[in-house]
Amino acid sequence: MNLSIRKAIDNDIEAIVFLNSQLADYHRKIDDYYKTGKQVSKAFKNYLQQIIISNNHLILIAQNDNLAIGYFIGEISPAKPFLTPEKTGRISDAFVVEKYRGRGLGEKLFDKMLQWFDKHNVAYIELSVDVRNQVGIRAWQKYGFEAFMLKMKRKL
Numbered sequence: 412m413n414l415s416i417r418k419a420i421d422n423d424i425e426a427i428v429f430l431n432s433q434l435a436d437y438h439r440k441i442d443d444y445y446k447t448g449k450q451v452s453k454a455f456k457n458y459l460q461q462i463i464i465s466n467n468h469l470i471l472i473a474q475n476d477n478l479a480i481g482y483f484i485g486e487i488s489p490a491k492p493f494l495t496p497e498k499t500g501r502i503s504d505a506f507v508v509e510k511y512r513g514r515g516l517g518e519k520l521f522d523k524m525l526q527w528f529d530k531h532n533v534a535y536i537e538l539s540v541d542v543r544n545q546v547g548i549r550a551w552q553k554y555g556f557e558a559f560m561l562k563m564k565r566k567l
């Protein structure tokens with residue numbers, strides 16, 4: 412493996428949209444409440460074009476040679492008024508292509524993300540993970556996260 416992890420640039424957008432569509436399809440397999448990759452890609456591309464120039468976001472891309480094999484997105488925003496910290500870090504997206512999983516790449520992406528949050532004096536990071544996504548839950552627990560809130564839905 413000739414692995415590199417770096418901040419994404421404009422030229423990476425197409426590759427990240429493709430990775431995100433795989434992440435969307437991964438969730439779609441869990442529940443058809445989620446849109447498919449195809450359904451989300453246009454809006455996600457617009458979103459990436461906005462956040463790639465924002466100082467409150469960091470998009471990390473992992474490549475093996477020139478092939479994009481993973482990405483993480485982090486975001487810093489003012490904390491909710493009922494929380495004690497001033498700002499909250501959030502990991503909104505995390506994805507590694509299936510055949511590269513379980514080899515520590517997610518952890519490397521996470522560590523780099525952590526350095527960025529730390530540099531910006533973020534004391535706490537939050538994220539949401541589907542309760543049926545055992546791979547995701549195990550990874551987040553390994554990186555030190557613990558559940559503190561349960562998100563619920565019901566159909567009308």
Ligand SMILES: CC(C)(COP(=O)(O)OP(=O)(O)OC[C@H]1O[C@@H](n2cnc3c(N)ncnc32)[C@H](O)[C@@H]1OP(=O)(O)O)[C@@H](O)C(=O)NCCC(=O)NCCS
Binds near residue numbers: 518
């Ligand atoms: C979560 C994810 C980004 C982690 O990336 P990664 O490169 O696999 O991360 P690591 O190699 O650091 O592994 C972290 C843990 O993930 C879990 N994991 C990774 N691959 C797995 C697999 N194929 N089967 C089961 N668990 C797996 C393991 O608990 C692993 O820890 P371990 O190696 O000590 O057992 C990646 O697994 C992924 O893209 N998963 C599918 C999408 C997803 O769940 N995203 C997060 C949504 S909130």
